[in-house]
Amino acid sequence: MSISTVSIPVISDERLLELYKHIKPIRKNIMGQLCWLREFDLKELREKGFLWDNDDIRTAVVDCGIDLRPVTTFRCLHKYDSPAVFRPKVAEVLAQIDALNFDEIIAFEVIDEPKVVYEINGDYAIKQAFREGYHTSVVQLYA
DSSP: OSSOOOOOOOOHHHOOOOOHHHHHHEEEOOTTTTTOOOOHHHHHHHHHSSSSSSGGEEEGGGGGOOOEEEEEEEEEEEEBBBTTTTTHHHHHHHHHHEEEESSSSSEEEEOOOOGGGGGGGGGGGHHHHHHTTTTEEEEEEEO
């Protein structure tokens, strides 16, 4: 993340939908299993936070016979509405995956949520992003 240019890459609706066909968000259910989420429409991809609504959780990944392989992690930016509320959008993550140019990725998971600014212990890039209206997370990519 460049300190002088903190921003999320712009992604067209067409490109967003194309990526979303192949790369899906996953998150853990209350039993700690990684699960696929329900399908989101274009508006939800851009506007809905995908981490907090348990009604969005669908099938456990292991029940689908898919063996996800962790590929890499990256620091991801998320524009915030309020500094105290973390609501990442699928579009934000997919735009940044697109910029990283990973072809084999089929799923992503937010594995580390933002810390309160005073807990960052001198990480200037994260503090700069926060001052400019962004939370940061760590996202795990899976093939």
